[in-house]
Amino acid sequence: VTVDLVDRPAQAIEGIAYFTVSELLQNVSKHSRAGAASVGVWRSGDRLMLQVRDDGRGGARLDGGTGMSGLAERLGAVDGLFVLDSPEGGPTTVTAELPWRDRAGTAAKPVGAA
Known part of the structure; x- marks a missing residue:
């Protein structure tokens, strides 16, 4: 796990991020047959970035059930993004973005804004 x-972030955003990573790691343990997984968390401008990677068998899909598609829908509901890259044979990388809100609940200024 690497956190930079x-x-x-605001508690609501932090909670969504925690739930997302938790669900993704559960998918790794249940389905991927991976030997290793990694988690990265960082901020990029006005976005909180999450990335979960594994060295498993790949083949994860958004239309393969409710797990991945449910995560994508939850993130979309708060102006987030969910990107899945999982070719057959692996590896799998999921990158998620959430809007940054600070602990006071205010949105971050866009990059370059005064």
């Missing part, structure tokens, strides 16, 4: 954050 100066500040913590």
Whole structure:
């Protein structure tokens, strides 16, 4: 696990991020046959970035059940993004973005804004 954050996001965003990573790691343990997995968390401008990778068999799909598609829908509901890259034979990388809100609940200024 690698976390590169100066500040913590708002509790609601942090909770969504935790749930997302937890669900993705559960998918790794249940389905991927991976020997290793990694988690990265960082901020990029006004976005909280999450990435979960594994060295498993790949083949994960958004239309393969409710797991991945449910995560994508939950992130979309809060203006987030969910990107799945999982070719047959692996590896699998899931990158998720959430809007950054600070602990006071205010949105981050876009990059370059004064």
